[in-house]
Amino acid sequence: AMYSYHTVNLSVAPKRVALAEAQRQLGETLDLLASAQARLLDVTNKIAVLEESHATAVQRENDLAAQVDDCQRKLSRAEKLVSGLGGEKERWSNTITSVTKSIENVIGDMALCAGAISYSGAFTPMYRQRMCASWQERMRTEMLPFSEGGSVVSLLQDPALIRQWHLAGLPSDNLSTENGIIVSKSRRWPLMIDPQSQANIWIKHLEADAGLDVIRLSEKDSMRTLENGVRFGRPV
Secondary structure, three states: OHHHHHHHHHHHHHHHHHHHHHHHHHHHHHHHHHHHHHHHHHHHHHHHHHHHHHHHHHHHHHHHHHHHHHHHHHHHHHHHHHHHHHHHHHHHHHHHHHHHHHHHOHHHHHHHHHHHHHHOOOOOHHHHHHHHHHHHHHHHHOOOOOOOOOOHHHHHOOHHHHHHHHHOOOOOOHHHHHHHHHHHHOOOOOOOOOOOOHHHHHHHHHOHHHOOOOOOOOOOOHHHHHHHHHHHOOOO
16 A cells, blocks of 8 residues: 555656645736736726827817818808998998988978979970979079989989889880879978870779779769768878
8 A cells, every 4th residue: 555655646746746846826817917907997098098088189180170071061151241331331431421411401302392392283395394494593602512413303302202103104215204203202282184084094003902992973972972071081
């Protein structure tokens, strides 16, 4: 038994030494593995931080690119607006100059228009022009400011209203337009000499939406229609 033990011990002893050496090397390897895993975890954490920083930087870059694009669009619109406002500045400057001049000439212009509305309605175009020319000459003598070349049409016209008159049947010539202005601005009822029925057609179309009543004085109900027109404010 002792011999057998000795024999076995001779074969086992190197194995025990080899096992101890292997366990020692395994411990060292495990320590190296743990150290490597720790370094790997640290590197992985650093990579995650770097990836997060990279994502933040990319997002910031995208935001800045969007802001640059938005600023470029705003700058382009601002340049167009400034360019447009440059033209508006010139237009407004001209308008201010024109309005200032009109204010300076308002007394003479209104005197000319008042005289034309009050007295020129019954006369021919040539006679009206001579009347206006004589009034303007008198205003020059009296040093009363007025707009040179001004007329009833140029001083009192409302383009939108005159366009509406033309659509209602008023002829587009200067005399008819001037007569329409005299009719609309006069405080007294105008008597229209209308051999071609142009004014008749114009008034009927112009006042159709207001419920115009058309009568003849020979009609038996003409006075009642006139009274109702005065009472309810309808044109007759």
